[in-house]
Amino acid sequence: MTTPRDLLVSTMDVESSRPVEQGDLSLALAGAELIDLCDGQAIVLDGDRIxxxxxxxxGDRLLDEAVSSLIRQEPYESVEDWLWRRGRGLSSAYLTALEAAGQVIRPRHQWIPFRSDAASLADSPARRHAADRWTSGEPVLAFLAAAVGIHDEPAEEVASLVDDAVVTVLAAVNDAVRELEAVRQRRSIEDAAFDNIWRGQ
Incomplete structure (x- = not known):
């Protein structure tokens, strides 16, 4: 299993006080890919450049796809730009991959488009692996889970357990998720103002 797959399984397996936003999850999955690519020496971070x-x-189709999509010319891509580019629709791609591997089950005759309750996890070694990583409090998974809102923010000292490249990626994920939330709030305010105009208020 990879960090992105463990993260997706955890978001489906762990109770949360609020639903996970698919955009937030996609950004976090893109960050998780970078962390695994660093571990696999497929990339090196020079500051925030990939x-x-x-x-x-x-050994993983989606990670291999991520490697093939790397920008290989200077000045190279920033971590932030990667998150937004690679993250587009990434949660759906990982869910489809888990489903193809038999790790996710959809109810038969499901006519409703993608919903968080429309798919459930099968009992599998992949699910148990993700659960073990989750219960151990592994710092990378804990930080990514916090970014998408299914876990409290890890203690600051946990950052000392990971290297500088991982800290760079995790910080970029947090910033991107906050930026996306700000966009949602702005649109919500604009939509409410537009509705009020039509109501004559």
């Missing part, structure tokens, strides 16, 4: 490393087969 430098391609040795091209190799990482």
């Amino acid at each position: 430098l391609p490393g040795a091209q190799q087969d990482l």
Whole structure:
């Protein structure tokens, strides 16, 4: 299992006080990919720039797809730009991959488009692996889960357990999720104002 898959499984398996926004999850999954690409030496971070490393087969279709989409010319891509570009629709891609692997089950005759309650996790080694990683309090998964709102913000000292590249990615994920939330709030206010105009208020 990879960090993105563990994150997606955790968001489906762990109770949360609010639904996970698909945009937030997609940004976090893109960040999780970068962390795994660093671990696999497929990339190196130079500050916030993503430098391609040795091209190799990482044994996961979506991670290999991520490697093939890297920008390989200077000045290279920033972590922030990667999150927004790679993250577009990424939660749906990972859910489809889990479903294809038999790790997610959809109810038969499901006519409603994607909803968080329209799919459930199968009992599988992948699910148990993600649960073990979750219950152990593994810092990367804990930070990413906090970013999408299914976990409290980890204690600051946890950051000392990961390297600088991981800290850079996690900080960028947090910033991107906050930016997306600000956009949602702005649109909500604009929509409410538009409704009030039509109501003559």
